[in-house]
Amino acid sequence: MMNGDLMRYDYVSFLVGRNNPPGSVLTLMRSIGMQGFAVPMQRVRAGLSQLQLNKQSEEMLDQYRCQIQELKLKHRKLRMKFENQLHQLIEQHKNLLAIFAPERLPSEIESAENSKSQLVATELLKMAQLRILEEEVL
Known part of the structure; x- marks a missing residue:
């Protein structure tokens, strides 16, 4: 590869690594005169499918984060309810202890x-x- 081809390859790698729609990378490659470029289209497509997989993974991670937050909130509510019940029970015990103290x-x-x-x-x-x-x- 010559130095100019290496720069073009780096530029295409940069474009593929971004969240561009699949058609826009090809359109951009054609518009800057890269028809004879030596980078196989399979790599470009693989990069695009990898981007789609990354996006799906990020969406799943966001969904899991939301589920985790919901569970944390649910557990926090249960813990607060338990703490309130425990506090009431302690107060009742104190009252009974005061009444029936030796x-x-x-x-x-x-x-x-x-x-x-x-x-x-x-x-x-x-x-x-x-x-x-x-x-x-x-």
């Missing part, structure tokens, strides 16, 4: 005994009032 047990027993004695006193008072009413009726 330190509070003596005061709770005393309070229950006071309530019981008040209820017994009220019951005795009401029973006495009921007897008085029964005696008045008879």
Whole structure:
């Protein structure tokens, strides 16, 4: 190959490597007078089919990226839901722990005994009032 042919080959390689439609490379080659060029058309076609494969691969990669993003978002939502449920459960546990803490047990027993004695006193008072009413009726 002569130096000029090498430059033409590099220029065609550059054009084939770009995302030009298949017809435009041939049109450009014809317009710059490369009819007798020694580069086999099979290489040009192979380069074009490789470009198409690359484009398909890029589209598939974009599709996979979208699917990955969707899965990440779904997992993030599930994780946030789980974290909220866990937080609520921890709060419930804290509330139960505060109510049933062993330190509070003596005061709770005393309070229950006071309530019981008040209820017994009220019951005795009401029973006495009921007897008085029964005696008045008879």
